[in-house]
Amino acid sequence: MRPSFGAGWRRLLAFRLWLQEKTGGSEVHATLFGAGFVGLLGGLSSILFRRAIEFFQLHLVGEGGNLVVAAAGLSWQMRLAIPVVGGVLAGCVLHYGLRLLNYKSSTDYMEAISLGNGVVRVRATLIKSLSSLFTIASGGAIGREGPMVQLSAMLASVTGRRFGLPVPRLRLLVACGAAAGIASTYNAPIAGALFVAEIVLGTIAMESFGPLVFASVIATVTVRELWNGAPAYAIPGYQLVSIWELAPYLLLGVATGLLGPVFLSILKTGERLFATLGGNIPLRMAVGGFIVGLLSLAAPAVWGNGYDVVSAILHREPLESALLPPSALWQGVFLLLVLKVVATAATAGSGAVGGIFTPTICVGAAIGYLFGYPVHLLWPATTASADAYALVGMGCFLAATTRAPIMAILMLFEMTLDYAIVLPLMLACVAAFYVAQGTGGESIYAEAMRRKKALAPDPRLATLRVGDLMKPNPPHIGERSHFGDAARFFVSNRFNYLYVTDGTNRFRGAISLHDMKPFLHDAEVAELALALDVMQEEFPLLTPAHTLSEAMEHFGRHDGERLPVVFAVDDPVLLGSLSKRDLLLAMADYAK
Incomplete structure (x- = not known):
């Protein structure tokens, strides 16, 4: 029987034609819709993970708010024991969880995008996220951005596989999930997209960059509406005091460019030292927690990812509180810098699941402050205070370690929403990038990706x-x-x-x-x-x-x-x- 084609169908087809002619209807719209959906999932997963951290911290530390303040209020015995307990729990979850699933290792989002087929395993990701919760909530010196990005990428992978996307498009969708995770972590949509484009994909072609931006924006809007719309770091206003001040900012870029590879070398040394303990993951993480607990006896601020330390340095007033060692200002920042680097190397080297992005920002802030302190003492009328140099130090140290200067510039601007600092920030970040590149070392992510690539088959396109x-x-x-x-x-x-x-x-x-x-x-x-x-x-x-x-x-x-x-x-x-x-x-x- 001949199917009927009435006036209703003709009107619908006419509308479909009109829509295609006016919008150029194509697969781009479907890709952007998928990126937006993944951005929504990334924003929601970020909020849930933050809630989970508060819950775990409340039960491990006894307080769900500021982790450093909570550490300062503990007895020395508890300050030493809690990171050890958290390390043991995190190690047991990781070791027995992956063994139960018969996984020797799990695919992270960078590997899934750059080397793999876009598949991020659900159960392995959940196990690693649970392990990370124990580490973060018990004071481990590691960032929460790692598991948050991994969760967002996993949800993107599940979505893409549910709709049967081919491998290239599945990889792009997972990249959108990673961008959404970064954006929702730092309230920085442009930097989230650029992080994935510059570091993971290695290209800013609009075929991929457009969906990354779309996902980042939706994730950021979701977090701002349901969690917190304020910039990641609320800072006092800054300004470029004199045009001649660009010279010390340029020197700060050179200094961080030289120190960035040193920091990465310390992290690698931590990994090698912990490797001597063998494959007993709970033991390794317990030792890492013990080192953090021991360091916190001198400075409670070594607990956590360093966010509270950065806020304290930028605002100056809280520096003499329990957040920092009770000594002179710059000596306290210097001591904290040394202890924080050791604590980060111990936590990351022990095999703890988490990111080192935020700890890197913290180290950069301390370096910038220590650089700006004598500069402002020598030329108080023509230079800004040391905390302005701390802000620029955050960006240029990030550029030196990630080798992604554009991302570093935009991320610092988005996290602070302070345009006055952009000129010295741009100059210092570019200088740090070229100096770090001239050392011949690799970026903070390059070696990990190279090791993954050595283990993976080479699917030459x-x-x-x-x-x-x-x-x-x-x-x-x-x-x-x-x-x-x-x-x-x-x-x-x-x-x-x-x-x-x-x-x-x-x-x-x-x-x-x-x-x-x-x-x-x-x-x-x-x-x-x-x-x-x-x-x-x-x-x-x-x-x-x-x-x-x-x-x-x-x-x-x-x-x-x-x-x-x-x-x-x-x-x-x-x-x-x-x-x-x-x-x-x-x-x-x-x-x-």
Whole structure:
């Protein structure tokens, strides 16, 4: 029986045509929608993780607020014991949890994006996050951003796999999840997108950067509405006192560029020393917790990721409170700097799950303060106070360790919302980047990625073919199908082309959305038309054996976003379709 194609369907198809003509409807919209959804999930997971930290901290320390203040109020016995207990619990969760799942290691988000297939394991991520909660809540000197980003990336991976995304697009969606995690952690959407683009993806091409920004913005809005909309660091106003002050800021960039690799070397030394304890993870983390507890007897501020220390340094007034050692101002900051570096190396080196991004910011603030203190003493009329140098030190030390100066500049600006500091910040960050790069060392993430890459198979994209990227079973209709069948497809799907096959599934042609337009004004002709009356017979075809370069040449002669993949040109059995976006993402990955 011939399907009816009434006025209602014609109006819907006319609207679909109008929408496509006005917006250029394409897969970009679907990608942005997916990025926005992942951003929402990332923001919500960030809030839940913060709540979990408060809960665990309340039961481990007895107070769910400021961790450093809580540590200062504890007896020396408890200050020493709590990090040890937290380390044992974190190590047991990690060791027995992964062994129960029969995982020797788990895929982190950087590996899933850069080296893997976009799959981030759910149970392994949850186990690592639980382990991280024990470490963070018990005073471990490590950042909460690591597990928050991992959780967000895991949710993105699950979403992408649920919708059957091909590997290049799944990797992009996981990258969107990572950007959402960074943005929601620091309330910094631009820096969140740039962090993933610069450090993980290695490109800021709009094919990938646009969705990263979209996810970061949605995640930030979610956190601001449901948690806290204030900047990460509330700071007093700063200004560039004199144009000549750019010179000491430039020297600060050089100093942090030299000290950045030293800091990374200390972290590596910590890893090597803890490796001598063998594979007993609970023991290693207990030792790491003991070192943190021991250091906290001299300065409670070594507990935690360093956020409270940075706030104290930037505001000056609280520096003489229990947050810092009870000694002279700059001597106290220097002592805290040394202890904080050792505590971070001990926590991270023991194998604790967490990030070192925030501890790096803390170290940079202390270095900047110690640099600016004598500068302001020598030239008080033409230089800002030491806390201004602490703020710039945060950014340039981040640039020196991550080798991502643009991200560092924008992150510090977003975290403080202070435009007056941008000029010296830009100068110092660029100087720190070039000096650190000149040392020949690697960034804070490069060595970990290199080790992962050495263990992973090398899927050289030069050897990939269209068959590796195509999506099987594309939408198609038979050549004897009626016009109404094609119309219903375009109304209910976002694709702009519908393939036509014969009774043996051989490709006969394609119907574009615009091919339907002439039939909308003649209902009688539309009722009689068949697919073979509307389709374009001349249409570019790909085969599974085509290289990516050859596929790109075919797309250069076609304005659509997908091309059909057939068994062979002389035997065009329809096998699948290839998306231009998937092709571009794969080629961008190869170009890194």
